Amino acid sequence: MNQRKKVIIIGGGTAGITIANYLQDYFQVSVIEKSKNNKYPLIFKVPLLIGILFRRKKTKYINKTEFLLKNGRTIPFYESNLLGGASVMNGAVHVFGFKSKWKLILDKFKFSIEDLNESNDKIYSFDRNEKNKITLANAKLNEVDNAFIETLQKQNINVDDMSHSEKQACGAIQNTVRKYFRTSVLSILKKRRFDVFINEKVDSFILNDEGEVTGVRTNKGIRNADYVILSAGVIGSCSLILNQKNKDTSGRFSSLSVGKKIQDHTNLRVNVSANKPLNSLNEVYSSVFKKLFLGIKHFLGIPTVMRGTGATSGAYLDLDKDGDIDTRIQILQFSEAGRHGSKGSVFKSSKPGFSISINAIHPESTGSIQLNGEKVIVDPNFLSSKKDIEILKLALKYCVDLLKSQPLSDYVLKIDDEETILNDPEKYIQELMYSGHHLIGGLQDDIDSNFEVKNIKRLYVCDASIFDRYVASNIHSSVVLLADMFAKSFVEKNRF
The missing domain is CATH 3.50.50.60 (FAD/NAD(P)-binding domain)
Known part of the structure; x- marks a missing residue:
């Protein structure tokens, strides 16, 4: 042989x-x-x-680097x-x-x-019984998700499979998770x-x-x-x-x-203070009892927000009306102070809240990777294309209008920084955008x-x-x- x-x-x-x-x-x-x-x-x-839920500021299993933006952030x-x-x-x-x-x-x-x-x-x-595969599961939807989807349907955005992106659609997000644990490439x-x-x-x-x-x-x-x-x-x-x-x-x-023409998705959030308890992660994070209760439900096999990534429902949109899908928005069962607590605390408050995450899918901005001695300099050159900024502006306006439309508006107490979003959206984008971690x-x-x-x-x-x-x-x-x-x-x- x-x-x-x-x-x-x-x-x-x-x-x-x-x-x-x-x-x-x-x-x-x-x-x-x-x-x-x-x-x-x-x-x-x-x-x-x-x-x-139990995030530490540092863990040996994750390496953190930083991108320096043109505005000094x-x-x-x-x-x-x-x-x-x-x-x-x-x-x-x-x-x-x-x-x-x-x-x-x-x-x-x-x-x-x-x-x-x-x-x-x-x-x-x-099928979670199939071995040697990455198992998929639709996210568990709650009342905010259902209101989000119903509001989109009133705008002629139909429910469909959210793993495919060819047309405007909305529905439950698919996560790589089995009954209790996430699955990954090691699962195959x-x-x-x-x-x-x-x-x-x-x-x-x-x-x-x-x-x-x-x-x-x-x-x-x-x-x-x-x-x-x-x-x-x-x-x-x-x-x-x-x-x-x-x-x-x-x-x-x-x-x-x-090293030339690298790209990353520019992500953005619209944070919302809710007018009623939602069992959002903001509320759960601040309560030992709620953490314990959520964990027990998860290990009893009851579908909860823990069977996923925190993103539950979403939509594909053609905001510039050119016939191509350009944006994905998602309901997240929490509102953050900053991406992964980048501004300090993980969540904005312990009060009920959720957010809409915005992903401009096809950015035109490109950057580079260079070496300065032994140091690797990574610069995706976020928002260097005016079109990318315009898409995000359209997305912000769309999300605010959506949050003011029934039945989703029934859950909204306050849209955080609404005045800035409406009157100076570019400032909001430049100050609050973050990496999509999709280089x-x-x-x-x-x-x-x-x-x-x-x-x-x-x-x-x-x-x-x-x-x-x-x-x-x-x-x-x-x-x-x-x-x-x-x-x-x-x-x-x-x-x-």
Whole structure:
């Protein structure tokens, strides 16, 4: 029997684990992950329990960096410090996205819609008894959600599947969660037969005279391989190739445009003070009794807000009336003082409240990743496009009008900062926008249709850095599906 070829995957996050799971049946696979943690306490797998209800200011499982905005504000950006990446730490809203946008990505890599559907059916399921799949569940809707949806229906926004984004629609949000615990890319593993090297950082690639990658240098030594797949996420993948480009003497990396045209979703909130108790997370967070009661209900199998991400219902909108969906809004069962407590306390108050989250799905603003010595400078260049600002202005007005329309208005005591929203929306946007934590791009122009880095043989990239556009309002499922399609294609082309 022939010895299996060796594959090194750099990055054990959302893409890396998905790829390793497929390739392990055909190759000798090793995953190199810079994070320091292979696993974390079981309690972290309960949706919302650590992330919001019992959140600590610091945890060893999350790394926090900051983006500096043009107006001097800094906003937080969080990365997982854990095998499985953001898929494991955060859980995720599931969004299949736009088939029309997907088609442009699929055409570039010579995939079909059938390939995409096959990967989706293989990986995701609403049947929580199916093993080795990421389980989906519709969020539990409460009276505010029902009023939100009814108000939208009065504006001819019909109820539909919120995982697809081709038309104006509203409905329950889909979360990657089973009965008690969140599911993730680690859930798809039938049996882990690949090696994982935790707390190991790749310094550079090793190339032979023919321009083929033959391995990597890490902080723990040299690891040889027949193929290297880079799946370290936008920041990790771009910074590694930038570092190689700066030190390269062969000239093979010099032509790469790495680090350009990165994007992130700009998110915004409209916070609402409610006029009646709603069991919102604001109220629960401030009461030990309510926390305990909510936890008991969850572990009795009763659907609650804990079976998700805090986002429960949403809508897709075409606010500029050009025929394309441009915005997703969501009801969140809490109102924040700042994104993840970035301004101090997690919630604005302990009084009943909720918020509408705004996501401008297709931003035109682009930024860059650069190296300043050893320091990685990430600048998505938020709101550099006037169109992005105009879409957010339209979204703010739409949300205020929605909150003043029945039956949703029956739950509204006060719209926070309403005067600023209506009279100076750009000020509101600039002072309160935050990262969507959906970085894409940076390497999209540096790979060919086989995902292979141009001028470098046997070095591949598959993660969010190769997307040249958003195919959905949340990138988790986009990355998982593309990674699975890539893995299948890689096996077909390189197995023998």
